[in-house]
Amino acid sequence: IAGITQAPTSQILAAGRRMTLRCTQDMRHNAMYWYRQDLGLGLRLIHYSNTAGTTGKGEVPDGYSVSRANTDDFPLTLASAVPSQTSVYFCASSDSPDSASPLHFGNGTRLTVT
């Protein structure tokens, strides 16, 4: 079934540890995104990639890094986790980077930083 796969589903992480959240899509979409979702707040964009080989910063990029070595994969790395990074993380993709293209979301990674 075509779609976006995120791993892990959930994770408890000690503060200060490094963590990579994985995201893979098989729809050959050009654009990919990482969002975090916190209670009472809208989805907030962390980083995005309009096409393989390029990345950009979103609204809340500090403490996170991404890479886009190929079309399918868009991992998100937390270099040194802090408790404020406790959140649900969603990876998404769209056929085109313009905002008219609907986003397809992965099932999310629930991350708890202790």
Added chain:
Amino acid sequence: GQNIDQPTEMTATEGAIVQINCTYQTSGFNGLFWYQQHAGEAPTFLSYNVLDGLEEKGRFSSFLSRSKGYSYLLLKELQMKDSASYLCAQGDSNYQLIWGAGTKLIIKP
């Protein structure tokens, strides 16, 4: 910054009609999306409006007024499975999405 405003929570009765409103700031507007998100799941696309008027898609319809910075999602013949959060999102001048916090819709029998 730009704000998207939508009610935090709404309650409706099975079989009824409910309208979920969303207001946004009109500068740099590039379309208005509605997504549905069931608890513990990913958001899924419902509708996209870029021109004024009503777009109907089965039991769900979405309306846009660009001059008023206003949209609504209309859900008819409510079913228990419609219990979910409904997210309003505006495309901005940089082709990124600005998201509302979502409206939690509770359907009662």
